[in-house]
Amino acid sequence: MRFVASTVILVAALSLPVSAFAQTAGQPPPGTPQQPVMPPRGPSPYAVPMAVEVPHPGRNFSLTFSPIHLFFPVLELTGEFRISDKVSVAAIVGVGSYSETVNFIKVSATVFEAGAHLRYYVVGDFRHGMQIGAELLYLHLSDPNLSAKGEGLAIGPFVGYKYTADVGFTFDCQLGIEHVGVRASASSGTSSASNSDSSVIPLLNINIGWSFG
Secondary structure: OHHHHHHHHHHHHHHHHHHHHHHHOOOOOOOOOOOOOOOOOOOOOOOOOOOOOOOOOOOOEEEEEOOHHHHOOEEEEEEEEEOOOOEEEEEEEEEEEEEEEEOOEEEEEEEEEEEEEEEEEEEEOOOOEEEEEEEEEEEEEEEOOOOEEEEEEEEEEEEEEEEEOOOOEEEEEEEEEEEEEEEEEEEOOOOEEEEEEEEEEEEEEEEEEEEEO
């Protein structure tokens, strides 16, 4: 009985530290630094949003004029119509006057011109890019005081560049060569004369204006 009682007492005595050990099992020893509790993953309130590219306004028509022609003075307007992002056609119209002294005779002529462009944008598009194309232009001059008139037809290829700002401002230019044929005639009360010629000349257009949606 003494053995049984001793055993019961011993077991009871051991049960206290064993129970305490079981409660503290899995906990770090005293003095061990505690690991910080990580918050659940999710979007940070301090995250900087990624920049989103805003699309440029669409443009379907550009109306420009040539500042160089104003020195003659001739007002030359070019209206370019978008067919697709890569292809466009343009119409050219000009009116004004031209004065020059030839062989001590002053010529003061009215000027009318009409023409067209066909353009393809090899880089970029209708709004902004590099273009290749061709120009066809008809020019007519007449001086009623001298009963004189002249006309010419020019055609040739070009390489061009166009830039359109988001607000609509447009810069457009072309550089190339063209073949031009001209014919002129004059008459007086007793005689008349005419002449014709052809040559290859540089093609240069510098226009500014506005583009519309």
